[in-house]
Amino acid sequence: MAGHQQAVWNDSESDGYEPLLAEKDRTTVDIEYDGLPEDLTRDSISLPALSEPEAARHYTRLSQMNYGIDSGPYPLGSCTMKYNPKFTEDIATRASAAVHPDRLEGSVQGTLQLYAELQDYLGRIGGMDAVTLQPPAGAAGEFTGILVAAAYHDRNGEGDERTEVIVPASAHGTNFATAAMAGYDVVELPATDDGRVDLEALESAVGSETAALMLTNPNTLGLFERDIAEIADIVHDAGGLLYYDGANLNALLGRARPGDMGFDIMHYNVHKTFATPHGGGGPGAGPIGVTEELAPFLPSPQVRQGSDGYELFEPSESIGKVHGAMGNWLVLLKTHAYIRRLGDEGLEDASAKAVLNANYLASQIDLEVPFGPFHHEFVASAGEIDAADFAKRMLDFGVHPPTTKWPEIVPEALMTEPTEVESKRSLDRLAAAFDAVDKDADALESAPERTSARYIDQTSAARSPRLSWHALSGEE
Amino acid sequence: MTFEIPAQRRYAESHEWILRRDDVVRVGITDFAQDELGDIVFVELPAAGETLEEGTEFGVVESIKAISDVYAPVSGPIAAVNEAILDRPELVNEDPYGEGWMIELETDDSLDHLLDPDQYEEQIQ
């Protein structure tokens, strides 16, 4: 099994790899400025002073010590790492895109038109009646959606009574955190043996306290909740709302829409479904879609086409704002460009290939893969091997490992999502990497060996946190 | 794997041990519990003087990837807190029944409702 060797830049004068900027230079500048009273300015500032060539080299080396989807396969389950078309970057860096947020609506018709178009596209793709683009990430979309649900119940005079949000045990951590942040008690819903929603448990969990059920479909195991219509009835009959976590929408494009399944509110993860780059942790965008009944509660402002062009307006019972401006605009712009590039057939094909790839890869690896057939992802078990150790060894084969140890329903879980962008040849190599790790337990001990850094001690990092170069040099 | 379960102590189902020392009881987490958590990196404890109700959480033990609440097995005011584990949480891993103890509660209450060593051993098997 062939591997790779990630760059190692080693400076003999440091005890690490590529030195910190502050180890290359740290210059203290005393602040002398007679334009302001002395007591209103700081005394000094101490930062690295490097030339442009030195800075270019520093960050180029750091980039070589990093792995992206352009480096190789990145089958992180639930995270959906797929190729990010580069032309979208070129559109987002145009000067005409970088307008100030306080520009009057008449002066930014182009920007507002693209907002309105994207709202419309997302509504059609999700089967939702109204869409806001304001939430700056998926978790912010969840928060917005739950605030909308709260506003709806308040308007109906049930706000004080409906104090619970129901979340399946295997849901993303954000669902629990979001519900709590919005002031709700979280009710955890157990799963059936095959990881689906337990209808009986749901029946007994819902009631007059239920504000909403948050659900992703297909679920974390890549399985479609076949009882979705019944689930929707149970929640709606209890007076609650059904919230769709869009993390796995990339599995269903053109086959099923959350709005048609009975969901009242949903968020879209534009990175996962529409290939905007993840940027090493963000920025993302988490638009939400809602039914017509909930549209009056959306954040302000919304964009619409009026008689004199595109305009901003405040929905009649708006929850207010969830971002200081109009969300992560440049990310939304890339989303728009991607959707336009693919169109109906491209989007449908993206889901088809994502589902085909997941099922194919699941069939090619020797590890136990319970459940199936799958949609966009599957969960294999590392068996006797600790999934975290399994993942470290995979790094040596030039592939990013799957998500590990989650969901807990599968022991030593390796949650794997190859996405549509891997070729059959690439999937075969990926399968070979899984098997190579599985069959050579002796190599686990020293893994990883071909990455820029070797196995990193997380325990000491957490026991004695050192979070800046000041802390490293003992300045604090 | 076998875990140390000293005699002379009582145990809670939530994996605390309880040891009577005259008019106080000392509380910590069991060998099994520390092993389940892995390397402990942080411990949060209440202040001495606070009064705890049986069954309420009084502290948190964290490893890198997991957190666990610690519950009061009996009621009573906190007589002492083991400050040493705040700076050296690894003591809970290294010596859970000794240097890794957590708090002492003032109480005369009976400990009979808690598990004896045999019952606790059965629980963790």
Add this chain to the structure above:
Amino acid sequence: MSQHETTLSTATSRSGTPFAPHSEADVEAMLQAVGADSVEDLFDVPESVRFDGSFGIDAASERDVRRQLTETLERNDSVTEFLGRGHYDHYVPSLVDHLADRSEFLTSYTQYQPEITQGFLQTLFEYQSLLVELTGLGVANCSMYDAATALGEAATLSQRIRAVTGDRVLVPDTLLDERRAVLENYVSGADLVVAEYQTDGGVVDPDEIAAAVDDDVAFVYVENPTTSGRIQPALEEIGTHLADSEVLFCLGSDPVALSLLQTPASVGADVVVGDASTLGLGSAYGMGLGLFACREEYLRQVPGRLVGASEDDRGQRAYTLTLQTREQHIRRERATSNICTNQAWVALRAAIHATLLGPDGLVDLAKSCHRLPQRLAARIDAIDGIEAPADEYPTLREFRATVEPPASEFVSALYEEGFAVHAVDEETVQICVTDANEREIDAFVAAIAEVLD
């Protein structure tokens, strides 16, 4: 579902996604391997919820999408912005784009496998270090979404700190409506209420704070500079007042201002929030970079991601995400925040920009942000029909000017000349000038003279 089968049978033609590399033969072989006749068979979607319609979105070539979107963007009026009000532009050197667009950075995920993502982790560690230096506080996180959401997170932090018992969040009466609205939503689930204290156009009187703060107050927010550019004259006195209480003192600022103004730590601030994208990005329709720094003693209560230094098994220094038990993926409903994806790549841009400026460059930039509005105000003041600045407080980047009512008419007329400024009220406008638009000053002054002539 013949429609979908058609799509697949023509998988190698242009009708599918251009970003899936499968040949028709690949698809056949893969279907055979999984034992399915068609890909549609793999979709386990009950008939009752099947979607048989279409989205009605036409595909287009890369060239056509670029052209169409570019043309649409060109419908934005091309005017020179003298706009600020919390969103500031500074010249971003070319190297920032070139380095940040390296795909190893841009196309990577959150650093859950630190051994293979040392480059981004080190950059975020250096970003945190930059903020520690600028604020003087012990801890900075990897980012929040923007200034408004960072303020919301800071307010809820007060509830997690044991010593803080109050439930009121005090904000200046000049707080931007949009920031106030976001804050209200962030505290809505936390049993906190937002209240205002009086200021003199944003300038905070320490006596006002002393009078407003009682046992019910949990959090006081002060901006320096304010979103009308004013530099606070009495932060130290405010800090002294609040030091005796258990109230959390939160300062709003940005990295350029912090390079010159009093450090938050020196005036007793407990938390600093703001928009750090003043470095590296600029006003991309309000897309931001939420700055969040605080005292080290609040470390376990910090929202968002933190990168820490550690060692690998050869004893070499390495970096890793740390203290993750605070976060939603482990602590779930008891997490310090629900934030997951943040603005990491914008933080990378800010860090590169700061590196290119260096300490001298940062301080010089900040000084120019003080000099430029002074000079521009003086030139405008010489024109009949406008008084600038409207008051004598020192400012950074912007200032207010008084015109004949209605100010909106002046703003519209100036817009027709190709310049955008803020209308504040009937007789006040706000003007922002930095290195990004300073080369347009002559034309701007001429346009004002023209409009008022």
